Amino acid sequence: MSPTPPDLQKPxxxxxxVAAVSMRLVAGSVGKRTxxxxxxxxxxxxxxxxxxxxxxxxxxxxxxxxxLVQQALAAQRDWILRGGxxxxxxxxxxxxxxxxxxxxxxxxxxxxxxxxxxxTLLLLKVKFPAFDIYRxxxxxxxxxx
Numbered sequence: 001m002s003p004t005p006p007d008l009q010k011p012x013x014x015x016x017x018v019a020a021v022s023m024r025l026v027a028g029s030v031g032k033r034t035x036x037x038x039x040x041x042x043x044x045x046x047x048x049x050x051x052x053x054x055x056x057x058x059x060x061x062x063x064x065x066x067x068l069v070q071q072a073l074a075a076q077r078d079w080i081l082r083g084g085x086x087x088x089x090x091x092x093x094x095x096x097x098x099x100x101x102x103x104x105x106x107x108x109x110x111x112x113x114x115x116x117x118x119x120t121l122l123l124l125k126v127k128f129p130a131f132d133i134y135r136x137x138x139x140x141x142x143x144x145x
Contacts, residue, residue, distance in 0.1 A: 008052050018051070021058045026079075027071035029063050 008014050024030050030038075038054055090098075124131050 008055065017055050017059060021055050023072045024058055024061075024063065024068065026075045027068055028075070029068050029071055030058055031061055034058065034061055 008017060034057060038057055041050055041053055041057075089095075121133060
């Protein structure tokens with residue numbers, strides 16, 4: 001935003017420069033080439049974050065002030081609407097589709113299990129004609145309470 005680079009030795013200038021860099025990053029107004037270069041720089045400095053280099057590089061890139069402010073305000077609004085840093089929750093339609101898919105899957109599984117139980121009971125009746133499922137019911141009825 002300013003043609004002269006800020007003096008990063010002065011606390012007020014440092015704070016303004018870091019705020020300007022943050023605004024540009026959040027607004028998405030830093031060029032792709034600059035971001036790739038900064039990513040390499042940060043990856044090559046694992047011990048300490050090279051914030052001065054990042055600050056100087058981002059602020060050296062030309063930007064249209066009005067567009068930057070509009071993008072930053074839109075990003076700020078989105079940040080507030082999602083409640084801060086957390087990732088936004090899935091849209092309601094996606095949640096409803098997920099619930100419907102879960103219910104359909106559970107219904108299919110319950111139907112398959114019920115079919116297996118019925119086929120098993122029929123096979124028991126064919127294999128053992130004396131087998132009577134109602135004996136179990138009589139056992140439950142005669143159990144002491």
